[in-house]
Structure formats: C-alpha cells, structure tokens
Amino acid sequence: xxxxxxxxxxxxxxxxxxxxxxxxxxxxxxxxxxxxxxxxxxxxxxxxxxxxxxxxxxxxxxxxxxxxxxxxxxxxxxxxxxxxxxxxxxxxxxxxxxxxxxxxxxxxxxxxxxxxxxxxxxxxxxxxxxxxxxxxxxxxxxxxxxxxxxxxxxxxxxxxxxxxxxxxxxxxxxxxxxxxxxxxxxxxxxxxxxxxxxxxxxxxxxxxxxxxxxxxxxxxxx
Amino acid sequence: xxxxxxxxxxxxxxxxxxxxxxxxxxxxxxxxxxxxxxxxxxxxxxxxxxxxxxxxxxxxxxxxxxxxxxxxxxxxxxxxxxxxxxxxxxxxxxxxxxxxxxxxxxxxxxxxxxxxxxxxxxxxxxxxxxxxxxxxxxxxxxxxxxxxxxxxxxxxxxxxxxxxxxxxxxxxxxxxxxxxxxxxxxxxxxxxxxxxxxxxxxxxxxxxxxxxxxxxxxxxxxxxxxxxxxxxxxxxx
Numbered sequence: 001x002x003x004x005x006x007x008x009x010x011x012x013x014x015x016x017x018x019x020x021x022x023x024x025x026x027x028x029x030x031x032x033x034x035x036x037x038x039x040x041x042x043x044x045x046x047x048x049x050x051x052x053x054x055x056x057x058x059x060x061x062x063x064x065x066x067x068x069x070x071x072x073x074x075x076x077x078x079x080x081x082x083x084x085x086x087x088x089x090x091x092x093x094x095x096x097x098x099x100x101x102x103x104x105x106x107x108x109x110x111x112x113x114x115x116x117x118x119x120x121x122x123x124x125x126x127x128x129x130x131x132x133x134x135x136x137x138x139x140x141x142x143x144x145x146x147x148x149x150x151x152x153x154x155x156x157x158x159x160x161x162x163x164x165x166x167x168x169x170x171x172x173x174x175x176x177x178x179x180x181x182x183x184x185x186x187x188x189x190x191x192x193x194x195x196x197x198x199x200x201x202x203x204x205x206x207x208x209x210x211x212x213x214x215x216x217x218x219x220x221x222x
Numbered sequence: 223x224x225x226x227x228x229x230x231x232x233x234x235x236x237x238x239x240x241x242x243x244x245x246x247x248x249x250x251x252x253x254x255x256x257x258x259x260x261x262x263x264x265x266x267x268x269x270x271x272x273x274x275x276x277x278x279x280x281x282x283x284x285x286x287x288x289x290x291x292x293x294x295x296x297x298x299x300x301x302x303x304x305x306x307x308x309x310x311x312x313x314x315x316x317x318x319x320x321x322x323x324x325x326x327x328x329x330x331x332x333x334x335x336x337x338x339x340x341x342x343x344x345x346x347x348x349x350x351x352x353x354x355x356x357x358x359x360x361x362x363x364x365x366x367x368x369x370x371x372x373x374x375x376x377x378x379x380x381x382x383x384x385x386x387x388x389x390x391x392x393x394x395x396x397x398x399x400x401x402x403x404x405x406x407x408x409x410x411x412x413x414x415x416x417x418x419x420x421x422x423x424x425x426x427x428x429x430x431x432x433x434x435x436x437x438x439x440x441x442x443x444x445x446x447x448x449x450x451x452x453x454x455x456x457x458x459x
Contacts (some may be wrong), residue, residue, distance in 0.1 A: 004326075007322070007325055007326065011314075011322050014314060015314060016313055018313040018314060018351070021420050035328045059325070074311070077312075078307045078310060079306075079307025079308060079309040080307075080309050080311070082275055082303070082309065083309035083367075085275060085299065086273060086274075086298045086302075086303060087298075087323070087327055088327055089326050170296075
C-alpha cells in the first residue's frame with residue numbers, strides 16, 4: 001500500500017509542479033481572501049484580532065476546496081479512472097497517496113497564510129507547538145475527508161458544485177476545533193487548546209481509515 | 223485447451239440498458255479476433271466486459287480462467303485495454319506517463335524503456351508534454367503504456383484511429399508479434415480491410431449479440447467450432 005501511495009502522491013505532486021495551479025491560482029486566491037477580510041474588518045480594531053483564528057481556517061477551507069477539486073479532477077480525465085481500475089494499485093494506497101499530495105499542498109498554503117496573518121492581522125504566534133500540532137491534525141483531516149468526498153462525487157456532472165455543498169458541513173467540526181485551538185495558542189493559554197487538537201486528531205484518524213477502506217468501492221461505483 | 227475468453231449467454235447492463243444481450247464468444251490463446259458491427263452493436267462493451275470494467279449480470283463469463291462475476295481483480299491485472307480514452311495526464315511528459323502507468327502495472331524500468339523504444343518515443347518526444355502531442359502521438363503513448371504491462375489479453379478498441387500509415391503498420395506488427403508470443407488479441411475496428419488482414423477470425427456483432435463467423439478468413443481450431451451463435455434477447459428488466 002505504501003509503495004502505491006508514494007507512486008500516486010508523486011504523480012499528483014509532479015502534475016502540480018508542472019501545471020502550477022496551486023502556486024499560480026490557489027495561493028493568490030487564499031491571500032486575496034485574507035486581504036478582503038482585513039478590508040472588511042477594520043485592521044486597527046479588536047474585531048480582526050479576535051477573529052484571526054476563524055478567518056485563517058475559513059480561508060484554509062476555501063483554498064482546500066480548490067485543491068481537492070483539482071485533485072479529484074485529475075482522475076476524471078480521459079479514461080484515467082478505468083486505467084486505475086485496471087492497474088495493480090491498491091485502492092487504499094491510491095487514497096493515501098492522493099490525500100498525502102493534497103495535504104502537502106495545504107501545508108504549503110498554511111505556511112503562506114500564517115505569514116499573511118502575522119503581517120496583515122498582527123497575529124503573535126506564541127505556543128508554536130500547539131499551532132503546529134493543530135495544523136498537522138487539521139491538514140490530515142481536511143485532506144483525507146476531501147479526498148474521500150472527491151471520490152464520492154466523481155463521475156457526476158454536477159461534481160464541481162456538489163463537492164463544496166457536501167464537504168463544508170462535514171468539515172464544520174474541523175473548523176470549530178482548529179479555530180478554538182488557535183484561539184488558545186494565540187491567546188497564550190495552550191492548555192485549553194490541546195483537547196481541541198485531540199479532537200482534530202481523532203477526526204483525522206477516523207476519516208483516513210474510512211477513506212482507505214471505502215476508496216475501492218467508490219472507485220468501482222463512480 | 224481452455225479458451226482465454228469464454229462468454230456464454232452473457233448479459234451486461236449499462237445502467238438499465240442491456241448493452242450485451244446474451245452473447246456467446248470463445249477466443250483461444252494466441253488468437254487474434256476482430257469484432258465488427260455497426261455503431262452501438264456492443265463492440266466496446268464486449269471489450270470492457272472482458273477487461274472486467276462492465277459487470278456481467280447473467281450467463282457465463284470467464285476470462286483467463288477467472289469467473290468475471292466473482293473474481294474480477296486477477297483478470298484486470300492481466301489484460302491491457304487500449305480504448306478511445308488515452309488515460310494520459312496532459313501536464314506530464316511522455317516518459318512520465320509511461321513510467322507512472324508502467325509502475326502501476328508493476329513493470330520493470332527495462333520494460334518501460336523497451337515499450338517507449340518499440341513505439342518510437344524514446345527520442346526527443348520522450349520529454350515532451352503530452353498536451354503538446356498530436357492525436358497519433360498520444361495514441362502511441364497509450365500503446366507504450368499497454369506494451370509496458372505485457373498483457374496476456376490485448377483488448378484494442380479502434381486501435382488504428384488517429385494513427386498515420388506507418389504507425390498503423392507498427393501497431394499491426396506489434397499485435398502480430400504479441401500473438402505469436404502467446405498473447406490473445408480481441409479488437410474492434412472500422413478499418414476493416416486492415417483489421418481483417420490482421421485477424422485470424424472475424425465476429426460480427428449486432429444489437430449486443432454475436433452474429434456469425436465470417437468466411438474468407440483463416441479460422442483457428444477454436445474458430446472451427448461454432449464459437450459464435452445468435453441468441454435471443456433475455457428478459458433483464
């Protein structure tokens with residue numbers, strides 16, 4: 001399974017490196033959202049400071065939708081899905097590889113957005129351990145859930161619009177937990193954030209296991 | 223000897239529509255069989271059934287000794303399907319694509335290099351992005367992916383489409399060579415003159431049913447038996 005996951009992740013990242021969709025489109029989109037939030041909420045006022053964790057994770061989720069849709073679309077083109085079914089690849093490995101590639105792209109985006117909120121919103125990244133653990137757990141959770149739902153809607157003509165409708169409600173617990181953990185980390189009270197981080201980790205493990213088990217069935221059914 | 227493909231009263235559905243309505247077909251090892259018929263006759267569906275991509279809901283269906291109704295994964299790993307879709311990634315180069323699919327099929331690096339060489343893509347085209355290729359070059363790249371996996375059963379859906387004269391000759395040579403080495407080939411083509419010259423046997427399909435063995439081609443031992451018979455459309459509602 002790990003060999004297949006490595007093969008798939010390598011392919012998806014190589015496609016990304018050649019097409020530069022994340023670099024040229026998703027990253028500017030994410031920064032634009034951050035800037036628009038700053039315009040909408042007075043950057044000198046207390047509202048923006050209080051809302052920083054939530055705005056950060058909303059922006060991550062919006063950007064993740066683009067990355068996930070792009071990842072799902074890769075296997076929709078020109079008979080790729082049939083070729084995958086005919087291959088000797090383990091479906092669980094395909095799932096893990098695709099989720100890992102999405103997670104790598106999201107991690108890069110989160111770093112960029114992190115720099116953005118420090119510069120634009122004046123956020124103080126105290127409690128770095130909690131921030132990093134939260135980012136890791138939330139990234140795995142979003143990538144695995146997104147990859148699973150991307151496969152679920154594949155083959156449907158309305159998949160581009162259906163994916164956000166299905167995915168965002170499912171990811172609401174991730175948004176809430178990651179925001180609370182970030183609030184604690186930025187507010188200088190990390191002890192209150194670790195339980196939220198634990199919730200994120202549980203969510204990540206559940207969806208990773210569910211995705212690895214269900215991906216073969218979804219690949220056949222789409 | 224057990225046939226490589228054995229379909230007996232096989233019914234396959236696309237949605238609720240019976241795309242194959244009780245087909246009978248036997249193909250022996252090393253045989254090259256041409257499926258022909260009008261558009262919508264079920265040629266592509268027969269090939270996809272044999273690849274294990276379209277499920278058989280009724281009748282007998284055995285490919286490479288495995289029952290397609292219960293044991294489809296071992297079949298998929300041993301067949302190669304060259305269909306209308308290429309299965310290629312436009313953002314990757316020819317070599318990237320063939321290497322990816324070759325590794326997905328557990329091919330060795332030597333097999334991958336040999337496949338690129340056989341279809342004439344080992345030169346400067348090797349590092350060209352697939353998006354920049356002509357339709358014929360994309361087809362060659364797909365063929366290289368198929369060659370890299372060394373399938374026991376070749377399933378070729380309109381393999382001559384989009385290829386120039388030289389590439390068609392190349393393809394025919396590769397098919398004949400594979401058959402001589404023991405691979406079995408099932409192909410559909412509207413290039414009838416060329417395909418009939420390549421085939422050991424011709425089977426005509428109409429309305430999802432196999433019609434008759436055509437005269438004028440050299441029948442193999444398997445073809446001398448009544449391998450293809452007309453059957454009625456079963457009730458699949």
